[in-house]
Amino acid sequence: MGAQTVALAADAAGLSWRPLLLQLGGILLAGILLAVWLVAADLTPTERTTLSPASLVVYTREHLALTLLSALIVLVIAVPLGIILTRGPFRRLTGPVLAVVNIGQAAPAIGLVVLLAAWLGFGFRAAVTALVLYALLPVLRNTMVGINQVDSRLVEAGRGMGMSALSVLLRVELPLAVPIMLAGIRTALVLLVGTAALATFINGGGLGILITTGVNLNLPRVLVAGAVIVALLALLIDWVGRVVEHLARPKGLS
Amino acid sequence: MSDKAPSTQLPDTGSGSSADGGRSITGASILLDKVTKRYPGQSRAAVDGLTMEIPAGKIVMLVGPSGCGKTTTLKMINRLIEPTEGRIVLDGDDVTGINGDSLRRRIGYVIQAGGLFPHMSVAANIAIVPKMLGWSRDRIAARVDELLELVSLDPVQYRDRYPRELSGGQQQRVGVARALAADPPVLLMDEPFGAVDPITRVRLQDELISIQHELQKTIVCVTHDFDEAVKLGDWIAIFTEGAQLVQYDTPERILAEPANEFVENFIGSGAGLKQLTLTRVNEVDLQSAVTAEPGTLASDVLSRLDERGHDHAVILDSRNRPLQWLSRRQLSRLERIGADRDARLPLVGERASLNDALDIMLVSSVGAALVTGGRDSFRGVIDVETIMDAISKAHEHARTSHAHGKPVGINTNSMDAITAPRPAGPEPLPPEDGSRDGE
Numbered sequence: 001m002g003a004q005t006v007a008l009a010a011d012a013a014g015l016s017w018r019p020l021l022l023q024l025g026g027i028l029l030a031g032i033l034l035a036v037w038l039v040a041a042d043l044t045p046t047e048r049t050t051l052s053p054a055s056l057v058v059y060t061r062e063h064l065a066l067t068l069l070s071a072l073i074v075l076v077i078a079v080p081l082g083i084i085l086t087r088g089p090f091r092r093l094t095g096p097v098l099a100v101v102n103i104g105q106a107a108p109a110i111g112l113v114v115l116l117a118a119w120l121g122f123g124f125r126a127a128v129t130a131l132v133l134y135a136l137l138p139v140l141r142n143t144m145v146g147i148n149q150v151d152s153r154l155v156e157a158g159r160g161m162g163m164s165a166l167s168v169l170l171r172v173e174l175p176l177a178v179p180i181m182l183a184g185i186r187t188a189l190v191l192l193v194g195t196a197a198l199a200t201f202i203n204g205g206g207l208g209i210l211i212t213t214g215v216n217l218n219l220p221r222v223l224v225a226g227a228v229i230v231a232l233l234a235l236l237i238d239w240v241g242r243v244v245e246h247l248a249r250p251k252g253l254s
Numbered sequence: 255m256s257d258k259a260p261s262t263q264l265p266d267t268g269s270g271s272s273a274d275g276g277r278s279i280t281g282a283s284i285l286l287d288k289v290t291k292r293y294p295g296q297s298r299a300a301v302d303g304l305t306m307e308i309p310a311g312k313i314v315m316l317v318g319p320s321g322c323g324k325t326t327t328l329k330m331i332n333r334l335i336e337p338t339e340g341r342i343v344l345d346g347d348d349v350t351g352i353n354g355d356s357l358r359r360r361i362g363y364v365i366q367a368g369g370l371f372p373h374m375s376v377a378a379n380i381a382i383v384p385k386m387l388g389w390s391r392d393r394i395a396a397r398v399d400e401l402l403e404l405v406s407l408d409p410v411q412y413r414d415r416y417p418r419e420l421s422g423g424q425q426q427r428v429g430v431a432r433a434l435a436a437d438p439p440v441l442l443m444d445e446p447f448g449a450v451d452p453i454t455r456v457r458l459q460d461e462l463i464s465i466q467h468e469l470q471k472t473i474v475c476v477t478h479d480f481d482e483a484v485k486l487g488d489w490i491a492i493f494t495e496g497a498q499l500v501q502y503d504t505p506e507r508i509l510a511e512p513a514n515e516f517v518e519n520f521i522g523s524g525a526g527l528k529q530l531t532l533t534r535v536n537e538v539d540l541q542s543a544v545t546a547e548p549g550t551l552a553s554d555v556l557s558r559l560d561e562r563g564h565d566h567a568v569i570l571d572s573r574n575r576p577l578q579w580l581s582r583r584q585l586s587r588l589e590r591i592g593a594d595r596d597a598r599l600p601l602v603g604e605r606a607s608l609n610d611a612l613d614i615m616l617v618s619s620v621g622a623a624l625v626t627g628g629r630d631s632f633r634g635v636i637d638v639e640t641i642m643d644a645i646s647k648a649h650e651h652a653r654t655s656h657a658h659g660k661p662v663g664i665n666t667n668s669m670d671a672i673t674a675p676r677p678a679g680p681e682p683l684p685p686e687d688g689s690r691d692g693e
Binding site for chain 2: 153154156157158159160161162163164167171172175176250251252253
């Protein structure tokens with residue numbers, strides 16, 4: 001029976017890699033199709049300048065910088081905050097804090113971006129601040145949910161064996177919360193990639209410029225190219241997130 | 255601390271007395287001294303002025319209806335729940351004020367379903383406390399294997415498994431191994447066998463009894479199952495609401511002389527049947543049987559049956575293990591006795607309770623069972639009359655005798671709660687050692 005269980009587990013692991021490979025294949029295929037179309041299409045000089053490989057690389061790099069810097073700041077704020085909010089005396093603050101963070105998520109992203117720009121001035125910093133506020137919720141909420149869903153009997157078993165509260169947090173609660181926390185971080189990243197396209201409105205850079213240019217100058221091909229690149233980037237980041245989740249998932253969890 | 259039963263017929267459940275086993279007690283005594291737990295916002299105390307002595311090397315079962323405070327009492331011993339008032343004394347040391355984490359590393363703790371950490375392998379789960387105590391890697395690895403063997407799991411096969419790859423019973427075993435990892439003198443168990451199926455539960459209980467026989471720890475175990483308490487406990491403490499201790503005595507005495515109506519109701523019907531779980535097969539006189547080896551002529555065996563006036567013959571292999579149990583009719587059909595093993599033989603281990611033996615003999619066609627001892631070797635035959643005799647003797651004995659070395663158990667706020675059933679005057683109060691009533 002034992003060997004069978006192990007074999008089943010291995011099967012499950014093998015199966016769950018397949019969707020990941022399919023996702024990567026799809027992204028690569030779409031990317032190649034886009035590249036082929038860009039090369040083959042009969043573009044106007046304006047379009048050709050906007051969509052030149054060199055400028056695409058610059059825009060993408062800016063976009064990724066926005067996304068990753070915001071994500072990093074979100075992690076630094078939301079993960080410790082989420083942990084603190086699951087500790088005994090701070091539990092009662094959970095409701096109010098979630099309500100505040102919800103505002104960031106519930107406010108229209110474009111409004112948030114513009115409002116913050118009015119306050120902080122146009123540019124990269126305002127864009128990052130807006131993105132951070134926007135992506136805080138999923139990470140914070142999943143950190144808390146992840147820790148709270150750990151069976152309280154396991155916490156008690158740990159304390160009952162003489163593990164300190166900190167040790168139980170680090171060796172039991174957090175490892176078991178990892179899958180849910182990572183799912184929250186991935187959600188935040190995907191949100192960020194999409195929302196970072198709005199940074200262009202406040203001169204924050206990124207791939208959004210393709211979309212605004214496409215709209216303003218009535219260049220539908222630039223618009224479509226920009227939208228598709230943002231979407232592919234989001235899917236790619238989602239894929240990276242899934243791979244990390246797959247690898248970081250503690251062994252022994254089904 | 256020896257409470258050797260005055261008669262060999264009287265069961266000494268589980269641990270066996272140290273006098274005959276030659277094993278030394280490694281457990282430590284525990285004293286709850288006027289312990290009270292009040293939760294803020296509740297008018298009634300969850301545990302109210304409980305004084306309870308838990309003798310070293312014994313299994314003490316805390317039983318009672320849910321919400322009676324038995325789990326709170328248990329968790330105050332390792333201070334997972336801090337008492338509001340009172341002292342906890344472990345092995346003579348007042349541990350009420352010391353660091354809770356280091357106290358808990360000295361006390362094994364087993365919860366329902368084992369409470370194993372799902373992201374750690376079996377070995378890593380067991381190694382938690384030794385690691386915290388700073389043991390060397392080699393010592394931990396050796397200890398893990400030793401413990402897995404103790405709980406009847408093959409180390410090679412199980413040490414690297416994850417909990418989800420184990421059955422419920424196996425998880426519970428690892429839970430016990432984990433609690434024993436640093437060889438603590440005291441083991442606390444909170445409804446340890448509540449989450450497994452009845453058959454596995456019986457096996458785990460039997461294993462706990464044999465582990466305890468070997469290790470002689472002090473075990474405090476919470477259960478709501480009175481039968482489990484009777485089976486495992488050297489002493490049973492029955493609680494009602496507010497952790498009021500209604501009766502604290504040996505299983506035999508509680509069954510024979512329930513303190514009041516509450517205890518009677520709690521015992522439920524069939525106190526006589528429950529006595530059966532208290533006596534082990536090796537404590538009653540077994541009947542001998544005609545035995546033979548494979549290859550013998552059936553007619554020889556038949557004539558030996560005639561000589562002894564028996565109806566059945568037990569066929570044993572070269573290592574004295576029962577192979578078949580043949581009636582006269584079966585023998586008359588054979589020329590020579592074969593060497594096949596009959597898988598449906600009614601076998602019962604000599605450490606099984608009479609209750610288990612009765613179960614087995616009721617389903618066997620013979621109405622009796624074969625008793626086996628160490629390495630499954632044949633010991634004798636047990637039948638219904640043997641059992642009836644044993645019950646009436648044990649019951650009579652429990653009624654007329656008082657247990658020696660009876661530990662103190664009392665709620666300070668209600669002096670009469672425990673002393674009611676006892677003919678003698680009020681229970682002498684602690685100090686811990688002057689409390690023995692030498693009846």
